[in-house]
Amino acid sequence: MRWARLDGSADIDAWEIHESDRHLYRGRITCPDAVCRVGLHWRKRSKDGKVPTFYGNHLDGCGYKTESDEQIAERELEEVDAVINTCEEMQIRLEPPNGGRTKTKDTPGAIGGTGITHQHRGNDRNVRAGSTGLRPLLRKLISSPEFRVDRMPLTLSDGTRTTIAEGCQHVDGYQPTDATCIVWGKIKTTKADWINSGYRDEKLPAVRMWKDVISNILEAAGVQSVGDLVGWYFLVEGQFGETSAGGPYVSLRDANRIAFLPDSAASAR
Ligand SMILES: [Zn+2]
Numbered sequence: 097m098r099w100a101r102l103d104g105s106a107d108i109d110a111w112e113i114h115e116s117d118r119h120l121y122r123g124r125i126t127c128p129d130a131v132c133r134v135g136l137h138w139r140k141r142s143k144d145g146k147v148p149t150f151y152g153n154h155l156d157g158c159g160y161k162t163e164s165d166e167q168i169a170e171r172e173l174e175e176v177d178a179v180i181n182t183c184e185e186m187q188i189r190l191e192p193p194n195g196g197r198t199k200t201k202d203t204p205g206a207i208g209g210t211g212i213t214h215q216h217r218g219n220d221r222n223v224r225a226g227s228t229g230l231r232p233l234l235r236k237l238i239s240s241p242e243f244r245v246d247r248m249p250l251t252l253s254d255g256t257r258t259t260i261a262e263g264c265q266h267v268d269g270y271q272p273t274d275a276t277c278i279v280w281g282k283i284k285t286t287k288a289d290w291i292n293s294g295y296r297d298e299k300l301p302a303v304r305m306w307k308d309v310i311s312n313i314l315e316a317a318g319v320q321s322v323g324d325l326v327g328w329y330f331l332v333e334g335q336f337g338e339t340s341a342g343g344p345y346v347s348l349r350d351a352n353r354i355a356f357l358p359d360s361a362a363s364a365r
Pocket residue numbers: 127128129132133134154155158159160161
C-alpha cells in the first residue's frame with residue numbers, strides 16, 4: 097500500500113521515503129484503517145521496478161489487507177485450470193487492470209475466484225464456457241508449454257472466435273493476421289510510450305500505448321515508469337498493424353486489454 101499514517105495522524109507516502117531515512121520512521125507508521133491500526137513496515141523499490149510500499153499483518157476485515165504475490169499467482173492459475181478442466185470453451189473477460197490485487201480477503205468471491213462459468217447456446221448445441229482474465233491467462237501461458245498448443249476454443253473479448261493455440265501468439269513466432277489476437281512475450285526495450293519485444297531490426301511485435309492509458313497501466317503493474325517494465329512479461333489483446341518500418345504493432349487505447357507480470361513472479365511457481 098502506498099499511503100499510511102505517521103504517528104497516528106499525518107498521512108505518509110511510501111514513494112516519498114528515502115532509503116537513508118528509513119530509521120526515522122521505524123515504529124511510527126500504522127494502518128489508516130480505524131479498527132486495524134497495526135504497525136507497518138516500509139519496503140523500498142524492488143529490483144524489478146515495483147514501487148515502494150508499506151506492508152504488515154493487517155487484521156481480518158481490514159480494507160487494506162491484500163493477497164501476497166504468491167497467493168495471487170496461485171488463485172489466478174487455479175482460475176485458468178478450472179476452466180480447462182471443467183469447460184469446453186474459454187472466454188476472455190476484461191477486468192480492471194489491477195484485477196484482484198486490491199481485493200480484500202473477506203470480499204465475497206475473492207478467494208478462489210475461479211472463472212465465471214455459464215452455459216451459452218452455440219449454433220446448435222450448449223457449450224459450457226468459462227472465462228478468464230488476461231493476467232491469469234498470461235501466467236498459464238508462461239508456466240505451461242502444453243497449454244500454448246491446446247486446441248481448446250477461445251473467444252476473445254470482442255467476440256472473435258479462435259483457439260488457444262492459434263489465438264495466443266508468442267512474440268517470437270508472430271504471424272501477421274487481420275483478426276483480433278493475443279500476443280505475449282517479454283519486453284526487451286521501451287521507448288517513450290512504446291514497449292517492444294525485440295530490437296528495431298528484429299521486427300517483433302510492439303505495443304504503442306496511448307498517453308491517457310499509461311498511468312492506469314503503470315499503476316496496475318505497480319511500477320513508476322514505462323522503462324521499469326523492461327524484462328517483464330506482457331500479454332496484449334488487439335488488432336495488429338504495421339509500423340512504417342515494417343514491424344507489427346498494436347495501438348492500445350484500453351488499459352484493460354494488456355497485462356503484465358514481472359519475471360520473478362511468473363516463475364515463482
Ligand atoms: Zn490494516
